[in-house]
Amino acid sequence: MHPRHSQRLPASFAPNPLTAALAKARAGGMEILDLTHSNPTTCGLGYPTEALTKALGAEDTLTYRPDSRGSALARDAVAAWHGRGVRAEDILLTASTSEAYTWLFKLLCDPGDEVLVPSPSYPLFDWLARLEGISANTFPSYLHERWHLDLEALEDACGPRTRALILVNPNNPTGHFLSRQEWDQILDFCTQWKLALIVDEVFADYAMEAPEDHLPTALETLEPSCPVFVLSGLSKVAALPQIKLGWIIARGEQARDLLEHLGFIADQFLSVSAAAQSAAQVALAAAPALQAQLRNRLKANLKELDQQLQPFPSLSRLPVEGGWSVLLRRPAIDSAEDCALRLLTEARVLVHPGHFFDLPGESFLVLSLLPEPGLFAQGLASALPLLAQS
Numbered sequence: 001m002h003p004r005h006s007q008r009l010p011a012s013f014a015p016n017p018l019t020a021a022l023a024k025a026r027a028g029g030m031e032i033l034d035l036t037h038s039n040p041t042t043c044g045l046g047y048p049t050e051a052l053t054k055a056l057g058a059e060d061t062l063t064y065r066p067d068s069r070g071s072a073l074a075r076d077a078v079a080a081w082h083g084r085g086v087r088a089e090d091i092l093l094t095a096s097t098s099e100a101y102t103w104l105f106k107l108l109c110d111p112g113d114e115v116l117v118p119s120p121s122y123p124l125f126d127w128l129a130r131l132e133g134i135s136a137n138t139f140p141s142y143l144h145e146r147w148h149l150d151l152e153a154l155e156d157a158c159g160p161r162t163r164a165l166i167l168v169n170p171n172n173p174t175g176h177f178l179s180r181q182e183w184d185q186i187l188d189f190c191t192q193w194k195l196a197l198i199v200d201e202v203f204a205d206y207a208m209e210a211p212e213d214h215l216p217t218a219l220e221t222l223e224p225s226c227p228v229f230v231l232s233g234l235s236k237v238a239a240l241p242q243i244k245l246g247w248i249i250a251r252g253e254q255a256r257d258l259l260e261h262l263g264f265i266a267d268q269f270l271s272v273s274a275a276a277q278s279a280a281q282v283a284l285a286a287a288p289a290l291q292a293q294l295r296n297r298l299k300a301n302l303k304e305l306d307q308q309l310q311p312f313p314s315l316s317r318l319p320v321e322g323g324w325s326v327l328l329r330r331p332a333i334d335s336a337e338d339c340a341l342r343l344l345t346e347a348r349v350l351v352h353p354g355h356f357f358d359l360p361g362e363s364f365l366v367l368s369l370l371p372e373p374g375l376f377a378q379g380l381a382s383a384l385p386l387l388a389q390s
């Protein structure tokens, strides 16, 4: 019998069948070809180690200078990184994008309120919302040549307690960048329904096969007609998730008017470390070279995938508009979960079934494009013949 705990938590922590099978395989000494690997710090990228360790260990980090919005130096570096008229005073630092979400939920919602979240997408929203005592209502995207937001469904998902809408641009794992038209429609929608708009742009620097009309960043709009909060962080921008530095950019007067309130929330935690703030400038200076390496990796793995798909007409991939993932489509002869389990036991290959991200149907498998090219090629060579069998 456990001591009493809140109802916000999961009813059970039992691993899902794939996680359980993976643990068992690893415990048995099986070496896995992990095509879900998305940790940039362990996939063979070259980091400017000396500069980063020097910045993280700077003597200055031994003095405590609490500042609820984050150090001016770090915010200056973030403002300079984004350009587009972003000023240090429009920025509030957090320890991660996840933390940024929870602070924005505290800012915008009372317990029982709702936020609208995209589906398919990154699976964290539901738990982040529940842990704040609010709920996440999904609004769907549909696939017709490319992904589109279902704007009619959006209206149905919105109710009297809806306070904010979340967009991920480009989305993870679909890679969908908003079109400029979708962006205008969403701004109108949020203005009409008096919603705040939270735009997660952690992958915005990784455009790959994006169409002409894509919106590279919400920051293109200087004075939106609703409050807009743009989220990003070192995790993807500089491939440094372990430093734990994220940020919220308030865009437009209505968002800026809430910065004092947001600062009050941040002041209760003061969670951003001196080391992370001290390293911001150096990490962002290193970001272009790290992003270039990552882009090369993403492109090389995508090319390898295209080559290996050629002999298998029953298999295909969706265009990767942006981000670090690719969606593989296969004949749905079994559930995506059974398929992932089959790949693990029969080919030692780990992939994610689409339903982990709320992808529709049973055809989609999600692969990371970050693994080392040799491993990626080997994993595909083992997996694709099994997937093509029907």
Ligand SMILES: Cc1ncc(COP(=O)(O)O)c(C=O)c1O
Binding pocket: 095, 096, 097, 098, 099, 122, 168, 171, 172, 200, 202, 232, 233, 234, 235, 241, 245, 246
């Ligand atoms: C869309 C999206 N937002 C946020 C995050 C989390 O970023 P952070 O490490 O800054 O919390 C991720 C991590 O993969 C992500 O995919």
